[in-house]
Amino acid sequence: MDIVSHTLWGYGLFGRQKPLIAMAFGAMPDMVSFGAFAIIRFANGNYVHGKPPLDIIPAWCFLLYDLSHSILIAGLVTLLVFRLRPPLAFAMLAWPFHIILDIPFHTRHYFPTKFFYPLSDYFYDGIAWNTLAVWLPNVAGVLVVVGFRLWSRKKATNLPEE
Numbered sequence: 001m002d003i004v005s006h007t008l009w010g011y012g013l014f015g016r017q018k019p020l021i022a023m024a025f026g027a028m029p030d031m032v033s034f035g036a037f038a039i040i041r042f043a044n045g046n047y048v049h050g051k052p053p054l055d056i057i058p059a060w061c062f063l064l065y066d067l068s069h070s071i072l073i074a075g076l077v078t079l080l081v082f083r084l085r086p087p088l089a090f091a092m093l094a095w096p097f098h099i100i101l102d103i104p105f106h107t108r109h110y111f112p113t114k115f116f117y118p119l120s121d122y123f124y125d126g127i128a129w130n131t132l133a134v135w136l137p138n139v140a141g142v143l144v145v146v147g148f149r150l151w152s153r154k155k156a157t158n159l160p161e162e
C-alpha cells in the first residue's frame with residue numbers, strides 16, 4: 001500500500017491515545033527502506049518521482065525492507081514494549097498491521113513481503129496494491145477508519161463535564 005494509506009490506517013485503527021505514534025509506526029516500515037532511499041536520492045540531486053527500478057535500489061534498502069516487514073520482528077518488539085508501556089504498544093500495532101496489509105498486496109516482482117524474515121524468505125505472491133480493484137477498497141477502508149477516529153474524538157471532546 002502507499003505510505004499515506006499506511007499512515008492513515010495506523011491513525012484510524014490504533015491512534016486513539018497516541019495518534020502521532022500510531023501514524024509514525026504505520027509509515028515506519030516503508031520510511032526506513034523506500035523513504036531513506038528517496039531522501040538519499042533527493043540529497044544527491046538524482047531523485048525521480050515514482051517507483052525506482054529494482055536495479056538502482058541498493059542492497060541495504062532490500063535488507064531494511066525485509067527487517068521492517070517481518071511480522072516476527074514487529075511482533076517481538078511490540079510485545080517487549082507492551083510489557084513496559086501498554087498504551088505505546090497499542091499505537092505500535094500500526095507496524096504489524098502495515099505488514100499484514102502488505103502481504104497480500106505485493107507481488108513477487110516488486111518487494112514481496114517476506115513476513116517470516118529472517119527465519120524464512122517465504123512470501124505470498126499477491127495482487128499489486130496500485131491495482132484499482134485493491135486501491136479503491138483501500139481508500140474506502142481508510143475513509144471509514146479515519147472517519148470513525150475523528151468522530152470518536154469529537155464525541156469525546158463534546159462529553160458534558162461531570
Ligand SMILES: [Zn+2]
Pocket residue numbers: 001029030069098102
Ligand atoms: Zn510496506
